[in-house]
Amino acid sequence: MTVKEINILIAGVGGQGAITTSSILARAAMERGMNVITAETHGMAQRGGSVEVHVRMGDVYAPLIPLGSATFVVSLEAVEALRYAAYMTEKTAIILNSKTIRPRAGYPDFEEILKRLEGVAGEITVVNATTIAEKVAVPQATNVVMTGMLAKKMERFGFELQNFEDALREIFPDKLRDINLRALKAGYGAME
Amino acid sequence: MLSDLIKEEGEVFLLGNEAIARGALEAGLDLISAYPGTPSSEIADSLAKACPLLRGKMDYYMEYSTNEKVAFETAIGASLAGKRAMCTMKHVGVNVAADSLFSFAYVGARGGFVVVSADDPSMHSSQNEQDNRWYGKAANLPVLEPSSVNEAKELSKLSFEISEKFGLPVIFRTYTRLSHSSGIVKLGKIPEKRIEKVKWERKPETDVVLPAHARKLKPELQKKLERIKNYFSEFSFNWIEEGDGDTGVIACGLSYAYVKEAISNLVSCNSDFDKPPVLKLSSMYPIPEQLITKFVSGLERVVVVEEVDPFIELHTRALLDIPVLGKMDGYLPMNYEFSIPVVEEGLARVFKTETSKDYNLIRRRAEEIASIAPPRPPVLCPGCPHTATFFAIRKAGGEVFPSDIGCYTLGINKPLEAVDTTICMGASAGVSNGLSYFIDGKIVATIGDSTFFHSGMAPLTNAVYNNLNYTLVIMDNSTTGMTGHQPHPGTGKNPCGNARKVNIEDVVRGMGVEFVEVVNSYNVRKLIDVLKKAIEYEGVSVVISRHPCAILWTRERRKKGRITTFYVTEECNVCMECINSFTCPAITFNERVEIDSQLCVGCAVCSSICPQKAIKPLKVIK
Numbered sequence A: 001m002t003v004k005e006i007n008i009l010i011a012g013v014g015g016q017g018a019i020t021t022s023s024i025l026a027r028a029a030m031e032r033g034m035n036v037i038t039a040e041t042h043g044m045a046q047r048g049g050s051v052e053v054h055v056r057m058g059d060v061y062a063p064l065i066p067l068g069s070a071t072f073v074v075s076l077e078a079v080e081a082l083r084y085a086a087y088m089t090e091k092t093a094i095i096l097n098s099k100t101i102r103p104r105a106g107y108p109d110f111e112e113i114l115k116r117l118e119g120v121a122g123e124i125t126v127v128n129a130t131t132i133a134e135k136v137a138v139p140q141a142t143n144v145v146m147t148g149m150l151a152k153k154m155e156r157f158g159f160e161l162q163n164f165e166d167a168l169r170e171i172f173p174d175k176l177r178d179i180n181l182r183a184l185k186a187g188y189g190a191m192e
Numbered sequence B: 001m002l003s004d005l006i007k008e009e010g011e012v013f014l015l016g017n018e019a020i021a022r023g024a025l026e027a028g029l030d031l032i033s034a035y036p037g038t039p040s041s042e043i044a045d046s047l048a049k050a051c052p053l054l055r056g057k058m059d060y061y062m063e064y065s066t067n068e069k070v071a072f073e074t075a076i077g078a079s080l081a082g083k084r085a086m087c088t089m090k091h092v093g094v095n096v097a098a099d100s101l102f103s104f105a106y107v108g109a110r111g112g113f114v115v116v117s118a119d120d121p122s123m124h125s126s127q128n129e130q131d132n133r134w135y136g137k138a139a140n141l142p143v144l145e146p147s148s149v150n151e152a153k154e155l156s157k158l159s160f161e162i163s164e165k166f167g168l169p170v171i172f173r174t175y176t177r178l179s180h181s182s183g184i185v186k187l188g189k190i191p192e193k194r195i196e197k198v199k200w201e202r203k204p205e206t207d208v209v210l211p212a213h214a215r216k217l218k219p220e221l222q223k224k225l226e227r228i229k230n231y232f233s234e235f236s237f238n239w240i241e242e243g244d245g246d247t248g249v250i251a252c253g254l255s256y257a258y259v260k261e262a263i264s265n266l267v268s269c270n271s272d273f274d275k276p277p278v279l280k281l282s283s284m285y286p287i288p289e290q291l292i293t294k295f296v297s298g299l300e301r302v303v304v305v306e307e308v309d310p311f312i313e314l315h316t317r318a319l320l321d322i323p324v325l326g327k328m329d330g331y332l333p334m335n336y337e338f339s340i341p342v343v344e345e346g347l348a349r350v351f352k353t354e355t356s357k358d359y360n361l362i363r364r365r366a367e368e369i370a371s372i373a374p375p376r377p378p379v380l381c382p383g384c385p386h387t388a389t390f391f392a393i394r395k396a397g398g399e400v401f402p403s404d405i406g407c408y409t410l411g412i413n414k415p416l417e418a419v420d421t422t423i424c425m426g427a428s429a430g431v432s433n434g435l436s437y438f439i440d441g442k443i444v445a446t447i448g449d450s451t452f453f454h455s456g457m458a459p460l461t462n463a464v465y466n467n468l469n470y471t472l473v474i475m476d477n478s479t480t481g482m483t484g485h486q487p488h489p490g491t492g493k494n495p496c497g498n499a500r501k502v503n504i505e506d507v508v509r510g511m512g513v514e515f516v517e518v519v520n521s522y523n524v525r526k527l528i529d530v531l532k533k534a535i536e537y538e539g540v541s542v543v544i545s546r547h548p549c550a551i552l553w554t555r556e557r558r559k560k561g562r563i564t565t566f567y568v569t570e571e572c573n574v575c576m577e578c579i580n581s582f583t584c585p586a587i588t589f590n591e592r593v594e595i596d597s598q599l600c601v602g603c604a605v606c607s608s609i610c611p612q613k614a615i616k617p618l619k620v621i622k
Helices: A018-031 A079-087 A110-118 A129-136 A139-157 A161-171 A174-190 B016-026 B041-054 B068-080 B091-107 B133-139 B149-166 B211-233 B255-269 B289-296 B311-319 B340-351 B359-370 B385-396 B407-412 B427-438 B449-465 B504-510 B524-536 B550-560 B605-609
Strands: A005-013 A036-039 A050-058 A072-075 A093-097 A123-127 B011-015 B031-034 B061-064 B085-090 B113-119 B170-175 B181-186 B239-241 B247-252 B278-281 B283-285 B301-305 B444-448 B471-476 B515-520 B541-546 B564-568 B587-590 B592-595 B615-620
Touching (some): A005 A139, A079 A110, A093 A110, A110 A123, A129 A174, A139 A161, A161 A174, B011 B016, B016 B170, B016 B181, B041 B061, B041 B085, B068 B113, B133 B170, B149 B170, B149 B181, B247 B340, B278 B289, B385 B541, B407 B444, B444 B449, B504 B515
Parallel strands (some): A072 A093, A093 A123, B113 B170, B247 B301
Antiparallel strands (some): B564 B615
16 A cells, blocks of 8 residues: 655644654654655743644655644644644644633633534544543553554554554663553554 | 664654664764754654663663753764764754854864754744754755655765765755654664774874965865766756656655645646656755756746755856746745645646635635634643742842743743743843843843753853942753653763763852752752842842652652642632743643642642642552
C-alpha cells in the first residue's frame, strides 16, 4: 500500500507529552519504511502554554502541515483543538480528549466546542482518555492512550498496532515500558 | 534521542539540532563551546550528554561558556591550536560575539571553525527577528544554510572541511523551524580520536591584528572570499532542477522545502501551470554568481524565496539585468517565518495563478472557530521562586522595574507587573545606570543568575564606579532555566569535566558593592524586610534571592517520593490576596479559592502570605 501523505497535528498544553507522542508516531512510520518529519514547540511557550506538534509522513519536505491538510488531529485537551481549526478539512478525523484543563480566563461550553469542530472536520471521536489512562496506567499516560486510538485509525493506511508497540519500546526506558504498552493497548481497544 | 545521536550507523530520527551535533561528531570535533539560547540550545546540550558516553572513543571538550563572546573566543583558541571547534548560540548571541567575529575573520581559521547561529523567524522565543546572513556580508565570511534535517547533519560535518580548506571561520545558519524539526538522518562514521596537546606556534603576523597587520590581512580575506565564491558555484549542496517556462525560482535553505510542496500543489490544481526551474541554494554568502548566472540564462525573470530579509534578492538584483521578484515588491511577505501556504500564495502571485486552497478563507474561518478558546499564555510555574521575589519587590515599595532575559520576563504579567523594561542580556543593570540619573522613583532591577554571569557584571561594576543609586535583585535559581536547565559558573557543575563554583555574593562584594544580602526566595517576609533596607540604602545595593528552580527542586523531591501539597481551609474570607497580589497556576477561584493538588508543588509561599492563615499543608500525597 502506498500512502502519499499523512498529516497528524497533536495539540495540548505544555507538559501533556505532545512531543513524546510525536516521537512514537515518527518511529512507527519508520517501521513502515516511510519518510517522516516532525515540528515541535520549545522554550518559553512550553511553560503551561498551548503546545502544537506536527507530524508529517510520506512524500513531504516541509515540517509544518499546510493549512486545511490535517489527516488527523489528536487533541490531548478539549479546547485546544479549537485553536488549530485552520489545519482541518472535511477529511480530517479528530480524536478529542474530553478531559479539560481550565485556564483562569474561563472555559467554553463543551457542547459548543464540539459544535464548532463538527462544522469544520469530517469526523470527531470524543473519549475520556485520561480516565482510561488512570484505570490502566497513570494519568500521565493519557498521550499514549490517545496514540493507541490513533493506531487503530491508522490501520486504514496499512499501519499495525505492532509498529506502535515497537516504536514505544524504542522510546521508553525499561521501567516505563510495560505501563505505556498497557496504555497503548487500552487506547487501541477503546476504538474497537 | 541520545542513543540515536551516538549510534554507529544506520538511519535514525534526530532533532535538527541533534543532527547539527551529529555532523560535528562525524567531523571529529575537538571542542564545543556554547551559551544556551532558544532555538540553539539542544546542539550543545546533546553534545554535553554525548561527551562522557563517547570518552575513550571520540574525545572532545565541551563547555557551557559564560556568554557567547567567551564561547566564540574559546573556539578561536582551539582553532588556533589547529583543532576543530564549534560554538553555538542563538541569533542575538552573535551580536555579543560580533567583536570577536569581525577580527577573527581577518586572522582566519587554522583548525576548522564553525559558529552556529540559530535565527528565530516569527520570534517564537526572541526579542527580534534579525537575519544573521548579514554577518557574513559584513564580516566577509561564508554562510551556509541547510534545507532539511539530514542536510543539517551533512552540512555541519562539511563546514569544518570548508573552514580548513579556505582558512575561514564558517557561519552555519539554522532557524527555529529547522532546529526544532526532526527528520530521518543517514549516519556516517564517528571517527576514533584522542586529544593530544600540541606545541604553540607563534604567528604574530596573522594572529595579532595590529593596524599594520590588519591592513595586509584585509585583502587576503577578500582573496579567500573570491576563492570560496567560485567553490560555491560548484557546491554539491546547491543545485538546479529543470523546469518549464520563463520564470525561475531561487529557493534558499528550508524555503526549498516550501517551494517543492508549493509547486506540487500549484501543479495539482492548475492544468496550465508547469513546474518552473528551481535553483536550490544552501550557500548564502558569498553569492555563487556563476551558478546564478547559469541558472537564469534563457529565463525572463526570477523569484527569490528566502526567510527574513531579502538578502539573496538584493544581491541577485545587483547581479542580474532581468527582473528579480521576492519580498521587496510584495510578492512574498517581509516578516515572519514561511510555510507552504505562504510560499504557495507568493508563487501564485508571481505566476498569476490560483492557490490549491483558499488559504485566506481557511484562516478567517479558523479565527472565528478559535474565538471562544480562552488564551493560555505561558506562566511562571507553580512554586517558581521568581513569583515570590516579584511579590516581595512590590510589597517592599519598588517603583521602577528594569528587568532582563529569562523566564522571569513573565513577571511583566498581572498581578505582579514587576517588569518594566527588557532589552537584551544584562540590560537590567545597564539601563538602571541611566535611569538612576533621571528617574525620581525607587529602581529595583531584576536579573537571573546565569544572565548575571553572562553580562550583568560589567554594568554593575559601572554602578559602583559611578556611585549610582539602585537595587539589583539577582534571582538565583541556580540554573539557566528557560533554555533547559544548563549549568553556569554559580552551579559549579560541568557536564563533561571538572568545574569550580563561583559564588555570586563573592563576585558582587569583590566588585565593591557594600550592601549585599542573600535571602531564601520562599522566605517572603524576610525578603520584604531586606528589600526595604536595600531600597533605602544610598548607593547601589544587591539582594540575591536564592532558591532552586521549582522544576528541578520538585523533580528532586519527587524522586525521593514526598511532596506536601496545600489546601484552602474554611477560614478563607476570599480576600483574594493570593490571587490578586501573589499568583500561582495552582490557585484557582470559582466562587471560592482552591488549590489544585495536581499542580501544587508545596512551596508554601501562598500559605505564608495569606492574611487569614487559611492555607494549610494537606497530607503527603505524592
